[in-house]
Amino acid sequence: xxxxxxxxxxxxxxxxxxxxxxxxxxxxxxxxxxxxxxxxxxxxxxxxxxxxxxxxxxxxxxxxxxxxxxxxxxxxxxxxxxxxxxxxxxxxxxxxxxxxxxxxxxxxxxxxxxxxxxxxxxxxxxxxxxxxxxxxxxxxxxxxxxxxxxxxxxxxxxxxxxxxxxxxxxxxxxxxxxxxxxxxxxxxxxxxxxxxxxxxxxxxxxxxxxxxxxxxxxxxxxxxxxxxxxxxxxxxxxxxxxxxxxxxxxxxxxxxxxxxxxxxxxxxxxxxxxxxxxxxxxxxxxxxxxxxxxxxxxxxxxxxxxx
Amino acid sequence: xxxxxxxxxxxxxxxxxxxxxxxxxxxxxxxxxxxxxxxxxxxxxxxxxxxxxxxxxxxxxxxxxxxxxxxxxxxxxxxxxxxxxxxxxxxxxxxxxxxxxxxxxxxxxxxxxxxxxxxxxxxxxxxxxxxxxxxxxxxxxxxxxxxxxxxxxxxxxxxxxxxxxxxxxxxxxxxxxxxxxxxxxxxxxxxxxxxxxxxxxxxxxxxxxxxxxxxxxxxxxxxxxxxxxxxxxxxxxxxxxxxxxxxxxxxxxxxxxxxxxxxxxxxxxxxxxxxxxxxxxxxxxxxxxxxxxxxxxxxxxxxxxxxxxxxxxxxxxxxxxxxxxxxxxxxxxxxxxxxxxxxxxxxxxxxxxxxxxxxxxxxxxxxxxxxxxxxxxxxxxxxxxxxxxx
Numbered sequence: 001x002x003x004x005x006x007x008x009x010x011x012x013x014x015x016x017x018x019x020x021x022x023x024x025x026x027x028x029x030x031x032x033x034x035x036x037x038x039x040x041x042x043x044x045x046x047x048x049x050x051x052x053x054x055x056x057x058x059x060x061x062x063x064x065x066x067x068x069x070x071x072x073x074x075x076x077x078x079x080x081x082x083x084x085x086x087x088x089x090x091x092x093x094x095x096x097x098x099x100x101x102x103x104x105x106x107x108x109x110x111x112x113x114x115x116x117x118x119x120x121x122x123x124x125x126x127x128x129x130x131x132x133x134x135x136x137x138x139x140x141x142x143x144x145x146x147x148x149x150x151x152x153x154x155x156x157x158x159x160x161x162x163x164x165x166x167x168x169x170x171x172x173x174x175x176x177x178x179x180x181x182x183x184x185x186x187x188x189x190x191x192x193x194x195x196x197x198x199x200x201x202x203x204x205x206x207x208x209x210x211x212x213x214x215x216x217x218x219x220x221x222x223x224x225x226x227x228x229x230x231x232x233x234x235x236x237x238x239x240x241x242x243x244x245x246x247x248x249x250x251x252x253x254x255x256x257x258x259x260x261x262x263x264x265x266x267x268x269x270x271x272x273x274x275x276x277x278x279x280x281x282x283x284x285x286x287x288x289x290x291x292x293x294x295x296x297x298x299x300x301x302x303x304x305x306x307x
Numbered sequence: 308x309x310x311x312x313x314x315x316x317x318x319x320x321x322x323x324x325x326x327x328x329x330x331x332x333x334x335x336x337x338x339x340x341x342x343x344x345x346x347x348x349x350x351x352x353x354x355x356x357x358x359x360x361x362x363x364x365x366x367x368x369x370x371x372x373x374x375x376x377x378x379x380x381x382x383x384x385x386x387x388x389x390x391x392x393x394x395x396x397x398x399x400x401x402x403x404x405x406x407x408x409x410x411x412x413x414x415x416x417x418x419x420x421x422x423x424x425x426x427x428x429x430x431x432x433x434x435x436x437x438x439x440x441x442x443x444x445x446x447x448x449x450x451x452x453x454x455x456x457x458x459x460x461x462x463x464x465x466x467x468x469x470x471x472x473x474x475x476x477x478x479x480x481x482x483x484x485x486x487x488x489x490x491x492x493x494x495x496x497x498x499x500x501x502x503x504x505x506x507x508x509x510x511x512x513x514x515x516x517x518x519x520x521x522x523x524x525x526x527x528x529x530x531x532x533x534x535x536x537x538x539x540x541x542x543x544x545x546x547x548x549x550x551x552x553x554x555x556x557x558x559x560x561x562x563x564x565x566x567x568x569x570x571x572x573x574x575x576x577x578x579x580x581x582x583x584x585x586x587x588x589x590x591x592x593x594x595x596x597x598x599x600x601x602x603x604x605x606x607x608x609x610x611x612x613x614x615x616x617x618x619x620x621x622x623x624x625x626x627x628x629x630x631x632x633x634x635x636x637x638x639x640x641x642x643x644x645x646x647x648x649x650x651x652x653x654x655x656x657x658x659x660x661x662x663x664x665x666x667x668x669x670x671x672x673x674x675x676x677x678x679x680x681x682x683x684x685x686x687x688x689x690x691x692x693x694x695x696x697x
Contacts, residue, residue, distance in 0.1 A: 006527050010521075266523065273513075274515060274524065
């Protein structure tokens with residue numbers, strides 16, 4: 001039982017990263033009907049921006065200019081990085097996707113891959129191939145609860161992730177902008193005619209998705225403190241799988257599927273040899289998609305075909 | 308042109324006949340250094356060059372290399388292999404055929420040492436690679452040697468060390484299944500461990516794939532398996548993640564690593580989590596004693612930084628070559644004969660006492676030598692802990 005609980009907690013942490021990143025994929029798809037394949041790399045950019053800000057704030061504290069407790073540095077890092085990374089997302093949208101909005105979908109997908117490579121190699125050119133360590137902002141304390149080990153970091157990661165997801169849900173459901181986003185997701189053709197500024201909404205969607213990816217990047221840095229320029233690739237793919245599994249465009253679906261993916265990966269490794277982890281985990285997901293090709297909360301294409 | 312060469316030859320012949328002592332002095336011992344001075348790993352080339360120059364200084368200070376009572380001047384031929392295989396082959400060919408070197412030290416990395424070793428062997432020129440751990444470098448090549456241990460050695464070394472040091476009998480291994488070095492070493496370790504403690508004594512043999520960041524399910528399994536020690540033959544970026552996660556999941560027993568931990572980046576990335584852990588490697592700078600310390604101090608004073616394992620191994624390799632030349636008894640001047648003599652002497656070396664440990668060569672030209680166990684200190688420095696033999 002302790003073994004099971006331990007893995008459950010491990011899975012909860014792992015799943016929250018997938019969920020946060022999957023949300024970005026899902027929102028962009030929901031509103032603009034395109035897959036932003038650069039999203040995994042925006043996660044990487046967010047982690048690096050967070051690294052820069054955290055290091056900067058720590059250096060400032062060390063110099064004695066202003067004394068900030070490290071939890072405050074973490075909060076500031078998350079907020080500032082989310083803000084800055086949202087601009088990266090907006091630039092990607094403006095430069096990469098807007099010119100292609102009416103081009104075939106394949107062009108947009110290829111553009112996404114290309115932007116991803118630019119972001120990776122740009123980082124490589126800027127910082128070199130050396131890996132960097134994300135600064136330790138919270139000292140990890142391990143609590144032993146009847147043989148199950150939980151750290152304060154794990155709790156924080158899961159709580160912050162769920163809070164962000166809840167905030168997003170509220171934003172989309174309750175705010176005016178959220179309503180506009182939902183309207184655009186519902187009908188791409190008619191909604192602009194009703195006075196909804198589609199470019200603004202597209203930019204907003206990218207900004208929110210990127211900000212969530214940045215939050216995921218920093219939380220990732222807190223949990224797995226070694227960053228490298230290619231960290232977003234495989235992670236991005238897997239989060240993309242989660243977005244598909246949840247149902248394209250569904251926020252609830254992406255969240256649940258992200259956690260589910262984390263659970264499947266961890267529990268497969270718990271039962272089977274760890275060498276076969278991804279093989280078995282993704283075979284299971286393939287099987288699920290065979291029976292539910294639109295994911296858990298997705299709708300068939302026909303209902304929202306453009307034009 | 309022709310006339311002048313005839314004059315030169317005649318003059319030389321006269322000189323030779325007239326004074327045998329002049330004749331002996333003119334004989335020069337040339338040692339080739341095949342190093343990656345540019346390319347991907349210039350730091351390795353730099354360490355090689357510096358160590359070689361320090362060695363040459365000693366020889367010059369002694370008035371030359373003494374062989375059979377006579378002193379011969381020594382010259383180094385340093386060629387850049389650009390850390391490319393084809394350039395290493397070219398460099399070896401040039402040094403052997405044009406410069407007529409007696410022996411070659413280098414190339415360092417297996418990528419260059421394997422093809423370059425083929426050239427040296429074909430031209431029957433003794434070569435010693437200080438740093439290459441790939442078995443192919445020396446395999447079936449009587450003229451090729453190396454200065455470091457191989458991975459099939461390192462596995463048993465670590466198994467012995469853990470058994471003796473901690474008295475443990477149950478071990479766990481966590482390794483990257485998609486990378487040759489960790490995979491090979493994990494398997495060698497498992498073999499050696501089970502040979503000592505019986506089948507099933509490796510209670511958890513868990514793997515992951517390159518680029519994985521979360522090892523929590525593997526580590527949970529390892530922790531529940533009742534293992535007393537965790538062996539992680541990984542590169543430094545994974546070490547940092549694995550060690551930290553293990554501690555967060557409640558693992559408070561030793562974690563032991565291999566020579567891939569030796570990078571200066573390991574502690575930078577891992578931080579305090581790595582303090583107090585052990586790994587096996589070729590040599591340890593901090594806490595070194597005797598000749599090793601003397602070498603480190605001298606190198607540091609001269610070049611401004613603590614030499615890494617490449618420099619130390621290069622130093623040892625040069626001294627092995629030196630000893631082989633000296634035990635030849637005489638330098639005939641016939642380069643083929645001298646090369647053969649040096650090769651035979653190299654193969655015969657027993658108990659060479661180098662700064663990276665004592666060594667003897669096997670038939671394949673691989674040294675049987677002890678590995679150094681390094682402990683990461685409370686300051687994050689690599690401290691010599693003990694040397695362990697296979």
